[in-house]
Amino acid sequence: MKYREWQRSLRDKVIFSLKRDKVVLLQAPTGSGKTFFALDVAFSVSNKVLITVRTHNEFYPFYREIKTHFQDKRYVSVVGRTNSCLLADEKAKPEDISCSGCVYLSWRDVVFQGSPFEYLAKLKEEGKREGFCPYHSIMNSVEEADVVLITYPYLFIPSLRDSLGISLSDYTVVVDEAHNLDSLLDLEERRISQASINLALKQAENEETRLILDKLRSKMTSLVFNEKKYILLDKGRVSSLLEKEELSVIADEASHLSQKMIAQRKITANHLLSIVKFFESLEDSEIKVFSSNNNLVAKPVSSMKYLEFFNDDDVKGIFMSGTLQSKEYFSSVLGLRKDAVYVDVEKEVGRVGGQYECFIALDVTSSYALRGEEMSKRYASYLLRIYYQSARHVLSVFPSYEMIEKISSFIRSINTFPETPRTKIDDLIEHVKHTPKVLIMATARGKLSEGVEVSEDGRSLISDVAIVGVPYPPLDDYMKARAEEVSKISKKNYLEELMQMPAYISVRQAIGRSIRSPEDKSNVWLLDRRFNNLWWKKNIKCFNPKVIRL
Template sequence: MELFPYEEFRPYQREIYEKTYTTLLTGGTLLINAPTGLGKTAAVISAAAKYILETGGVVHYTVRTRTELEPPVRELANIMRRGVELDYVVIKSRQDMCCYQQLKKLDYLEFLAECNLLKSMDKCVYYPPRDVSIPLKNVSAYIKFLCTAYSCPYEYAKARLNRAKLIISTYYYILGREHIDLKDRAVIIDEAHSIFDAVIHLYTVKVSETDVKSAYREAKKYGFLEEASKIYALLTFIRKMSGVVDLGDLLGIVEDLDLENAIWEIIKKKTDEKINPYTPLILLRELKNALKSRIKYFSEIRGEDATKVLVLQPLDPTSLVKEKLKEAKSVIYISGTLPISLFSTTLGLIKYSHIDISFSEYIPRQNYLSIVDLGVTTKFTERSEDMYVKIAQRIADIINISPGGVLAVFPSYEVLKGVRKYLSISIPHWYEGSQEVDLHNLPDRFFIGAVARGRYAEGVEYVRDGKNLLSTVAVVGVPYPEPSPYLEKRVESLRPRLGEKAWNSVYLYYAIIAVRQAIGRLFRGPGDRGVLIFLDRRYAEPDIWSSLSDILSGSLIVNELGEAKENIIHFFTSVLKVAK
């Protein structure tokens, strides 16, 4: 039976399908970089289904966020509508799958406590889960069907994790703290460019001064006076310290805390009182466990006065990824913005296969005009009011020339604010951080000032009736993450393994992904057309140029954007003629 759910393959889809199937069959590592709109998900899911049906193997397909579950579930549903039978399961966080809408408004730890309370008192009408057959359409329909059948969607999915042949989940179920046996299993990681950030998020521990104060009061209230005094020592430490703190000092404060007994007794008493059994001591247990684990952490205290927060972040997310995936039979990383060379170097991959479909292969060169302006930069040492004025003048010119929407992506809020005060815009306009953009009611011409890695520069579409409303994307500066003690420590931790490449694996990696994500707002498919403008001379430097060569090759290199004005006008005139 033909498993591919469409009449024919789009360009490059067959290559992805066949290479994915071969890797699943023989094992190993495959990196796939292919632009958005090409149909990666359909090709990969089809190959996974073929592999499962022919070999009986198990495939775990994982995505970063709950919204990213929809594409693989949708493609699986398309395959199953062709008469294919697959033993599958879809799972995300317990709270997201809960049938009680009012519980979704609680903080996550409070939700868990309330969930456990309802189950222990036999008051959850959806627990234990019922074994039902589910027609697959999309994630929300999957959950709604189970709720209608009075079967807890989370518990239903969890019970099937070890016997399903195809698992579609968020990253947590592969990369989280809990151990999962991946021996002889295949793992497909979607949006792989974000895997390091995702792992950092999953393993980060945050405990606020307010949390510690609440834990102290609760320990005291329920008679755990010795624990209360030790918790107060932690509270004093957080109040007195700021910035980077020593892990040994922290561990010395919390390692003798008898939290298990205190948590057990407090939960029991609260359950007897029929109140939410959550206790902030659970957060302190998480902190203690992190400090005592083998994971190398960076710790600092952020904020001031009563808003202080103790933060632990893993120093080497790459080692956590490798540890989690080391027993998998095969691992396939897929993304629309995966810098293959930087990614493989950072992860320490030596032997792997790859498919790297460049921007210029997918988008015809005549469909875009790219310009590098050498006359400006947002380099930290050269930021000034005069530089902000120059950038603002260029953006104003871009807006005046462009026939459609203009998206300007800034490296930080600081630069955005610096430039914004010199902009006077007559068309409808919005700035990230101060105004909400109604993406469903954008006019034909508009301007959005966005921030790299923000909500308007990644994962959003500016589309109406299938047509992209953007005509121009201007990348202002190079969107390196702002230097911080944490990032510098990460570079330092990578240096023994990567040497001079350590800095690129942290800073350049994030910058290149941010640029490609910004460009992806304008180019969602080979039929899109527009202008790409890079407002920073550093785009002409070797490291950045080589990392973006598929986009930058053939660019106009100018000292001032005005030099390219006639080229831009001619390009848009040609585009409008083609459209007519």
């Protein structure tokens, strides 16, 4: 195999660490060859590799490398019940799908050929025609595969990990895009709202159930607030919204509805079951309850349990990203106590990615106290100036959808693509195909700032990135509760780090959209005076930025 210089230089170091059952924290720029490197070193240590990614779309780069460089390896991509069930629609959640009594409850041996999505589509067609279940067929083939591709829930949720039927000690585990690990807390989030109760009422047939739900809807109004920020609620007060006997009545009807869907061969969202699962989750001592956007939200605030199994002596793995958290963050916040080896490729061997030039604006800020119409107009002026001087598309990243809406109202003379909660990546890709230059207006930690790849022949079509304000997450009760949990273990106030790290990752991820190969060059516009400090310059590698004003 032909190795890049950095891969050749660091290969033995990483293999040595993995053979000692250590964890390797690998930071390497986008387009530098992390995917191939991870597979190569993993197979040098184990006969089998388990790869976990955040979304199904991220299976493809690994499939491409397997097809090109590891053709003798058999792979399987595990997709959840909602994507592989022959009876479920796009609204159904995994918990809504009960396999008991299903006419397709049988399986056959499968050998993945072609890309993950192509083969899944083929498998579902064959399943309908021949009467077998694609999901159970895929799960039954996991143990025989050399490479197993899964999404985060199948590694970090114990019940789903156990469903794979494998021993992790037989594998080298690769966690891709590991900067997303803070989002593991969202995997067990539960929500109910007036709207979801209304949907449950439509599904309820039992009059007693309807009366209970109607009472719940009425009592809930005093606990929720029309604010996006998370507001901590008294857990006991929320639990008391339903008596145990009342919850049992709803659970019985939810179970009846599940069986009815199976019998009718049409499974959709079971809103009754969602209410049951919400209240059952409150029994977990690690769950806290918040109000957000007129929703009751139940979720954990500590990430430490999710990585606990990595601390076992016989589990080895690689966490990798172009924007990886620090070793201390992995230990103190994410709970990785095991000895880890941190490998920052560019610190070890020099630059391996593309280049960018930085500009810092000193006369704008997204600081909440200073937001207003005048500041929005200034930001609009900057974006117009950047757009007119740019060679190709411009990616602008905002702290929130609200800021996109306010600032875009002052930009009317150019081609823009503002992100909304309903925007799909395919919509943007289709738009840029037919337009020579677009101002993409994306929200931090959203689909377009982290998930999009606007490129051609491996080169980015984004020439400029504008960071419109520092994209800190909201400082609310949820963030404070997280900091409190971390502080119990670390004996240190981690609130600042918990605010700073998501902002840093968002900025680095946005910059990475313009650097898809070592040959790419771009301009990075840091439009907030708070970027003009040593911490930001050092961490986003803007050592000699140009200072600008309107």
